[in-house]
Amino acid sequence: MSTDSLNHLSITELAPLIQSREVSPVEVVDAALAQAERLQPVLNSFITLLADDARRDAKEREKAIKVGEYRGPLDGIPIGIKDNLATKGIRTTVGSKVLRDYVPQDDAAAVTACKQAGAIIIGKENLHEFAAGGTSENPHYGAVHNPWDVERIPGGSSGGGAANVAARVTHASLGTDLAGSVRIPASYCGLVGLKPTFGRVSQRGIQVTSHNGDHIGPMTRSVADCAVMLQILAGNDPADPSTVPIDVPDYTSRFGEPIANIRIGVPTNYYFDLVDAEVDAAVRKAIASLGEMGAHVSDVEFSTLKYMELVRAGTGADSFIAHEQMLKDHREDYSPELASRMLASQFSLGRDYAKALKVQRLIEDEFAQVLQDVDIIATPTMAFSPRRIGEETTMISGKEHPLRVSGAGDLYLGHNTHVSNATGLPTITVPCGLTSEGLPVGLQLIGRPFEEALLLQAAAQYEKISGWDNASPELAN
């Protein structure tokens, strides 16, 4: 099989070939590294490429599989790891200058899980500085480029990982999501991206994070691959008190089941506000397709989301305390933009923060109420398509709008994604078409706590009829 063909296979297509020894992990990793070396100058998607380590690990897995020690569908599969997840003995910069030489002594729990499943890590992936933004225009390691249009942002903060999976460099990437950082780049790069329920996947080993709302999640080319990744990542971690000790189901068990009895709610407010006309049309068409497959589609409303901006301000205060010491000791190593955002967050009053926590609870309660009447909420993942690198504005339905950062206005990249970090609800994005400029659009599905299997079922059924058909950007070929 040719190198190009291997790169284009999904995990679920490649795994049986590795298991049956028709293909060796060494061939697969060599193909991934060749693609990485070809595209790194274009995409700038890695901070640290681990070619030697990956080749060594692939040889070990090849030897083990030969003697019958096959570990499952991730065995021998090349993946990427966002550079804010700790990797033992490998520098983990968090996309920052402050931590440019930081080498953790332990792996993040999710990294351990992937290694134990036999995955081959081919590199640490570029991201927004300190994972604190949605563009991946990194001032220290350079901007990541979107493989669908290299003049545009890939989204962020897990931008390098999404660019790699979309460009057929890696077969999956581990990202983190505090306000949409898995779903934003997954949507902008035409991928499936999952933020699991808060407490489903251990956060242990995320570097410089907030204690309120961070998640680890996969970015993949298909819903089935997403289920493979979640199966490996999900579970209780006694060393992470945020994880919940409940059983992990088989995430593919409902894939073949029809969605005729699923009730889908479509918000009449907030999520479709200021959505670009092309995005709106693609998402509504996707929802209509689900209806044609038998799902019951109805309107839902969220009156509490008008207070979401205060929750964002609270998130800023949470992040500030993660940065306080570094801002004191190494402020000159921060970009001026991030330093000002973080410093402004120190002015959040205790009174306002306490109110923000109560509002967060109000929003959670309203979602719990709505999710008694419907099973899934469907929205656009992103309100508009990716803007050009360096631009401070974006076009929505032909009109130019200023783009502002979290905490500074309604129109920002995480508008539709951040809510699920506040509620902790499982949320997936799945590709639902391209704009007239050839840029991917994502459909976001939100479910009840720990009901990832239902989300994956609906996403898999939609994927079958979406016409997306594992589409890839031209530069991947």
Add this chain to the structure above:
Amino acid sequence: MPVTKEMLRAMLESLGGLNMTDEELEKAVPQVQIYADQSAKLQALDLSKVYSGRLLHPDDGASKS
């Protein structure tokens, strides 16, 4: 309530926050103004019946993975 640079500087001096340059304070003003405006929106909202989200279960901490 309009937020000013002088107000923020006084807060830092009296409450022991991280020192900020004049330029950094200038940049912080619009963001803090947004916090203040958002908080003001809540004045009419009754939050007295919002209960705590903290829940502990008897088997929390047990390993079932």
